[in-house]
Amino acid sequence: xxxxxTLFKVLNSxxxxxxxxxxxxxxxxxxxxxxxxxxxxxILVFSEFVIIPMLMGxxxxxxxxxxxxxxxQITGYSILNGLIAILMSFxxxxxxFICLLIVSPLIFGFIISGAFIGRAMFKxxxxxxxxSIVSLLVGIFIVDSLSDHHHENMVSDELLIHASPEEVWKHxxxxxxxxxxxxxxxxxxxxxxxxxxxxxxxxLGANRKCIFSNGYIFDEKIVKFDINKNLIFDIVDQPxxxxxxxxxxxxxxxxxxxxxxxxxxxxxxxxxYKLHVFPTWYYDLWAESITRNVHFRVMEHxxxxxxx
Amino acid sequence: xxxxxxxxxxxxxDIPLFAIIFDSLMRFWMFLTKPELLDWIDDLEExxxxxxxxxxxxxxxxxxxxxxMGREFAHVHSNGLLDILLNTELKNSLMTEGKIKDHHVFxxxxxxxxxxxxxxxxxxxxxxLHKAYDRIKQKQDSMQLSPFVCRxxxxx
Numbered sequence: 145x146x147x148x149x150t151l152f153k154v155l156n157s158x159x160x161x162x163x164x165x166x167x168x169x170x171x172x173x174x175x176x177x178x179x180x181x182x183x184x185x186x187i188l189v190f191s192e193f194v195i196i197p198m199l200m201g202x203x204x205x206x207x208x209x210x211x212x213x214x215x216x217q218i219t220g221y222s223i224l225n226g227l228i229a230i231l232m233s234f235x236x237x238x239x240x241f242i243c244l245l246i247v248s249p250l251i252f253g254f255i256i257s258g259a260f261i262g263r264a265m266f267k268x269x270x271x272x273x274x275x276s277i278v279s280l281l282v283g284i285f286i287v288d289s290l291s292d293h294h295h296e297n298m299v300s301d302e303l304l305i306h307a308s309p310e311e312v313w314k315h316x317x318x319x320x321x322x323x324x325x326x327x328x329x330x331x332x333x334x335x336x337x338x339x340x341x342x343x344x345x346x347x348l349g350a351n352r353k354c355i356f357s358n359g360y361i362f363d364e365k366i367v368k369f370d371i372n373k374n375l376i377f378d379i380v381d382q383p384x385x386x387x388x389x390x391x392x393x394x395x396x397x398x399x400x401x402x403x404x405x406x407x408x409x410x411x412x413x414x415x416x417y418k419l420h421v422f423p424t425w426y427y428d429l430w431a432e433s434i435t436r437n438v439h440f441r442v443m444e445h446x447x448x449x450x451x452x
Numbered sequence: 453x454x455x456x457x458x459x460x461x462x463x464x465x466d467i468p469l470f471a472i473i474f475d476s477l478m479r480f481w482m483f484l485t486k487p488e489l490l491d492w493i494d495d496l497e498e499x500x501x502x503x504x505x506x507x508x509x510x511x512x513x514x515x516x517x518x519x520x521m522g523r524e525f526a527h528v529h530s531n532g533l534l535d536i537l538l539n540t541e542l543k544n545s546l547m548t549e550g551k552i553k554d555h556h557v558f559x560x561x562x563x564x565x566x567x568x569x570x571x572x573x574x575x576x577x578x579x580x581l582h583k584a585y586d587r588i589k590q591k592q593d594s595m596q597l598s599p600f601v602c603r604x605x606x607x608x
Contacts, residue, residue, distance in 0.1 A: 215497065215516070216490035219483045249477060256476035257469065264510050 162207030163225045166200035170229055171236070177289055186390060190423040191288040193250045195281050200225055201258020202265070202278065209266035218263060222256040229255075242335050243391065246430050295419045296395070297428060299435040302412045303443045307450035309372040309401040309409045315449040316375055316399045316411075317366075318343040318352070322445045328437040335434070336360055336385070338442050352377050360385060362394065375399045392431055393418040411446060413439040454478070454531050458556065465513050475514025479530035489532050492574045496528055499578045503585050518581065525588040526581055532568035534577050536584045546583075551576060 154160050173196060204225055208218070230248060233239045239247075265274050305312050321340040331337040336356035343366075344351040352364040360383040368376035376398045384390045400412040415435050421427045457474065465471045482489050493516065500506050500518045511517035515529040526536040535555055538546070539562045546552050546564065555563035566577060 214491075214494040215479075216483070216487065216494055219479050219490060223480065223483060252480045253473045253477045256479055257472050260476070260510055261472075267507075 158207045158211060159221055162204035163221065163228060165207070166203040166225055167228050167232065169203055170196050170200050171232060173285075174237075180289075186420050187293050188391070188421045189288050189291075189293055191285040193247060193421075193426075194254055194423065195285045195288070197226070197229070197251050197254035198258035198261070199278070199281055200229065201255040201260075202262035202281075204255075205259045205262025205266060209263070215260075218259050219256060222259045223252060225259075226251045226255045240385070242330060242333065245333075246427075250426060293422055295422070295424045295428070296416060297419070297431065298414060298416045299432050299439065300412060300414045301436055301439040301443065302410055303440070303447055304404075305409045305411050305447045305450050306407065307409060308407060309403045312401055312409045312411060312446060312450045313372045315446045316401065317341075317346055319442075319445060319449060322441065324441075324445065324448070326441075328441070330434065331357075331437065331441075338438055341442075358385075364397070367396075368398075372403075373401055391419070391421045391427075392434075393420070394435075409450075411443055413443050415439065454529070454533065455556070462557070471512065471514040472510060473514075475511075475530050478514075482530055482532075488571070489568060490530075492532065492568050492571065492577075493528055493530070495574050496534070496568075496577055496581065500526075500581055500585070503582075505589070506585070520585060520588045521592050523588060523592065525584045528568075534566045534568060534580070536564050536566065536580050538562050538564055538580075538584055538587060542583060542587065546580070552580070 174192060177192075201222055204221060205218070208221070226248070229251060230244050233247075234241070234244060261277070265277060318341045322338065326332050326337055328337070336358040338354055339357050340355045342353045342355070346369075348366055348369040350366045350369075352366055354362040354364060356362070362379055362383075363381040364377040365380050366375065366377050368374055376396065378396050379394050382394060394415060394417050396416040398412075398414040400414070402410040402412065404410060415438070417431060417435060419427055419431060479490070497508055497516060497518075501508060503520075505520050507519045507522070509517045509519060511524075511527040511529075513527075515527050515533075517524050518526040518528075524537070526534065528534045533556065543552075543562055543564050552564045552566045554565065555561060556565045564580075566573070566580060568574065568577060
C-alpha cells in the first residue's frame with residue numbers, strides 16, 4: 145500500500161477525525177475564551193480542565209458511534225486524545241512538564257468519562273437527551289468562564305527543634321545552602337526546590353532573597369522583624385516559570401518561634417498563596433502538598449543548623 | 453486502593469460524576485498496567501448484549517451496568533470487580549463453591565462480588581451473569597404476567 149493511500153485512509157478514518165475535531169474544538173474554545181477575557185489574568189478555570197475534556201470525549205464518541213468498537217479501544221483512543229491535547233499544551237501554550245503531569249489525571253479522567261458517557265448517549269439515540277446534556281455542559285462552561293475566580297489559602301507547619309529560640313533565629317532570617325537530598329517526588333523529578341536564603345540586612349524592611357534549585361529567585365521584603373520570635377516577609381517578585389510558578393503566587397511567608405521553656409523551640413512556618421488554576425478541590429491538594437514540602441525542606445535545614 | 457477509597461471516601465460517591473471519574477481513572481490505570489483486564493470486561497459486555505432484552509449503560513457509581521428491560525442485574529467496575537444481583541438462596545449455594553464473596557458494600561443482600569483475576573474467570577463470570585439474567589428475566593416476566601393472571605382469576 146502506498147504512502148498516499150495510507151494517508152488517505154487515516155484522514156478518512158472516523159477515529160482520526162474524532163480525535164482531530166475534538167482537539168481543534170478544545171483549542172478553539174480555549175482561544176476564544178482567552179481572547180474574550182477582559183484582561184490577561186492567567187487564570188485557568190474549572191471548565192477548561194473538566195468540561196472541555198468531557199466534551200472532547202463526547203465528540204470522539206460521536207464519530208465512533210456507528211462503529212463496532214470495544215471499551216478497551218475507546219479507552220485507548222481517549223488516552224491518545226488526551227496525550228495530543230497535553231502535547232499541544234506543551235508546544236503551543238508553553239506549559240511545563242511537571243504542570244502537565246499534575247493536570248493529566250484530570251484530562252484523562254474526564255476525556256475517558258466523556259467518551260463512555262458519549263457512547264451511552266449515542267446508543268440511546270435520544271436526540272433530546274443528547275442536546276440537553278451538551279447544552280448543560282456548554283451552559284456550565286459559559287457561567288464558569290464569566291464568573292470571578294479568586295482563591296487564597298494558607299498552609300501552616302510546625303517542627304520541634306532542640307535548640308533555643310536565639311540559636312534558631314540565626315538560621316531563620318537567612319541560611320546557608322541546603323545540602324540534603326531531595327525527598328519529595330516532585331522535587332526529584334525537576335520541580336524547583338528552595339536552596340538558600342540571603343538577606344541584605346538584619347532589620348525590618350530589609351530585602352531577602354529565596355534562591356531555588358534551578359536558579360530562580362524570589363524577592364522578598366521583611367515586614368515584621370521581632371527578634372527571636374517572629375519573621376514575616378512579603379514576596380515582592382517571583383519568576384513566571386512554566387512549571388507551576390505561573391499558576392500559583394506565593395504572597396507571604398512567616399516564621400514563628402515558640403520558646404518551649406525547656407531548651408527547645410517550636411518553629412512554625414506559614415505561607416499564603418493565591419491560585420490561578422481551578423478547580424480548587426483538585427489544585428489546592430497539589431498546592432498544599434508542594435508548599436508543605438517547601439516548608440519542611442527549609443525547616444528541616446534550619447533544625448539541622450540549629451542543633452549542630 | 454479501590455477498597456480504601458470505598459471505605460474512607462465512599463461518601464463522595466453521591467457527588468455527581470465523582471464515582472464515574474474515579475472509575476475512568478481506574479480504567480486508565482488498567483489500560484497501562486493490565487490491559488488484558490479491559491478485554492475481559494469487553495468479553496462480559498459482549499456476552500451480556502447477546503442475551504435477549506439486555507442493554508448496557510454507565511453505572512451511577514462508575515463502571516458498566518448490565519440491565520434487563522431497564523432494570524440492573526449486574527455491573528462491573530474497571531478494576532475487574534463484578535457485582536451481581538442474585539437472591540439469597542442462590543448466593544448461599546454459590547458461596548459454598550468459594551469463588552464469590554459478599555458484595556463489597558452490601559453484605560447482607562442478594563448482591564455478590566466476584567473479582568476478574570485471570571482469563572479463566574471470564575467463563576465463571578459469564579455463568580454468574582446468566583444466573584442473574586435468568587433470575588431477573590423470570591421475575592420481570594412474572595411481574596408483567598401477574599396483572600393478566602389476576603384479571604383471569606377474578607374473571608374480569
